[in-house]
Amino acid sequence: MNTTLGGDKKDRVLLKSNGATTYFITDIANHYNKLSRGAQKMIKVWSADQAGQIRRLRFALSHFCDPDKQLSIVLYQMVRLFRSREEVKFSKRKGQTLTIPNLLELFDVDAVRWLILSQSISASIVINIDKEKKQNSKNTVSYIQYYSRACRIIKNVERSTKIHECKNFNLLTGRCERRMIVQMLSLEKLWHKINYSGIHLICAFLNSMAPLFNS
Numbered sequence: 001m002n003t004t005l006g007g008d009k010k011d012r013v014l015l016k017s018n019g020a021t022t023y024f025i026t027d028i029a030n031h032y033n034k035l036s037r038g039a040q041k042m043i044k045v046w047s048a049d050q051a052g053q054i055r056r057l058r059f060a061l062s063h064f065c066d067p068d069k070q071l072s073i074v075l076y077q078m079v080r081l082f083r084s085r086e087e088v089k090f091s092k093r094k095g096q097t098l099t100i101p102n103l104l105e106l107f108d109v110d111a112v113r114w115l116i117l118s119q120s121i122s123a124s125i126v127i128n129i130d131k132e133k134k135q136n137s138k139n140t141v142s143y144i145q146y147y148s149r150a151c152r153i154i155k156n157v158e159r160s161t162k163i164h165e166c167k168n169f170n171l172l173t174g175r176c177e178r179r180m181i182v183q184m185l186s187l188e189k190l191w192h193k194i195n196y197s198g199i200h201l202i203c204a205f206l207n208s209m210a211p212l213f214n215s
Helices: 023-036 048-061 100-106 109-117 129-133 140-160 175-191 200-214
Strands: 042-047 071-076 079-083 086-088 125-128
Touching: 023 042, 023 048, 042 048, 048 071, 079 129, 100 109, 100 129, 109 125, 109 140, 109 200, 125 129, 140 200, 175 200
Parallel strands: 042 071, 079 125
Antiparallel strands: 079 086
16 A cells, blocks of 8 residues: 555555465454444554554545544553652563553552543653552542542432522632632633543642642
């Protein structure tokens, strides 16, 4: 396929001389299958070192869809792991890798989710094992969970008690109360900036909301 027409550095082989198919044609077929089954939007989550494959794939898909509208590729940067203030170097060749099951041996599921979602995909994901293991106010997951528990309490109250709308905000004289309201009002503007690649903005909002709530 003449993928150089789409900006690729060289044309790509689809069928080898012995008749065997390449991974590229299998990947094309996989995307075609998704579209033929009614997919309107395909979101691919790739590692940053796969960025060189984007142009060839978009060119191939342009033959049967509009990749500008129907394909989005999210590139995650590499993970940096720190232990005892020193960075742990990864190497596939030496077998020094970190998988999700490895992380789950160190942290619970909620902590792993937060570690990944709270950091922008445009920067390296930094995991500090010693810091995240501490169950105190410096550990974000343990701090945020109190806000989550309070939300559940409010939901339970709503089921059993009628909550009246506040019509006089002048009654809220506490500085912390007012700061919380201002912070909550900022969520609407923030929401318009959030998409599948900006989930970390929600985490940042919760991170700023929790200390106000807990104070």
